Amino acid sequence: MHQRTCPSPPGRPETAPGEAGGMRLPSSLDDVPPFAEGDVVLRRPELRDAETLVAGSRDPVVREFMQAVVPYVDRASAEQWIEDVAPRLWQQDRAACFTLARPDGTAIGSAQLVDFRPGEGAAEASIWLLPEARRMRTATAGLRLVCRFGFETLRLQRIDAYAAADNMAVQVVGAAIGFRRAGFRPALFRSSRTHRLHDAVYASLTPGELCR
Secondary structure, three states: OOOOOOOOOOOOOOOOOOEEOOEEOHHHOOOOOOEEEOOEEEEOOOHHHHHHHHHHHHOHHHHHHOOOOOOOOOHHHHHHHHHHHHHHHHHOOOEEEEEEEOOOOOEEEEEEEEEEEOOOOEEEEEEEEOHHHOOHHHHHHHHHHHHHHHHHHOOOOEEEEEEEOOOHHHHHHHHHHOOEEEEEEEEEEEOOOOOOEEEEEEEEEOHHHOOO
16 A cells, blocks of 8 residues: 655655655664564674574575575675675665574574565565574564564564465464464465475564564
8 A cells, every 4th residue: 555645844854865754764774773582682794693694595494485595605605795785785775684693692593674665664574593493482583573673663564574385384473473464476486495486475564463
């Protein structure tokens, strides 16, 4: 749903650069403090996360259920992504990239907001976790944290998510924090591992629906 943008009343500034209809874009942020829930922390990527990125890019579950995942050749290529690519995606408003970590700093996965649509106040969320971190409490905390960032910092009005129809685990995680199924998309994305086309379930979440 598209919403008409009204001009600012007299005496009030027009929408600032990086903001649209109340929504903020990643490039408008000067600082991004961590978000935390229990023993899960959402923060910007750091060089110490490189080994986790390498492992995740090679994990068969991540590669099966996520599109366009290319395994990192080595730690140096993951470090280059952290230092060069992730910041550029932020500045170009193409993605808000995060690491999911333990309080001691140990990285256990990744989270992103992508496909920013200022006219709708919407974006798309995704996360992945290393095998040893794939527990319901950790997964729901990680997804909830990236959604909180979207709602509280970027002022999003809706967050969308897509899951392979045969990936029930991630659908359960989404439902647990308030995502509601909104549609079905046949043959939506191709597995990075097998190149098989997956049907997808589409779900959405609004700020008032987020389960704390």
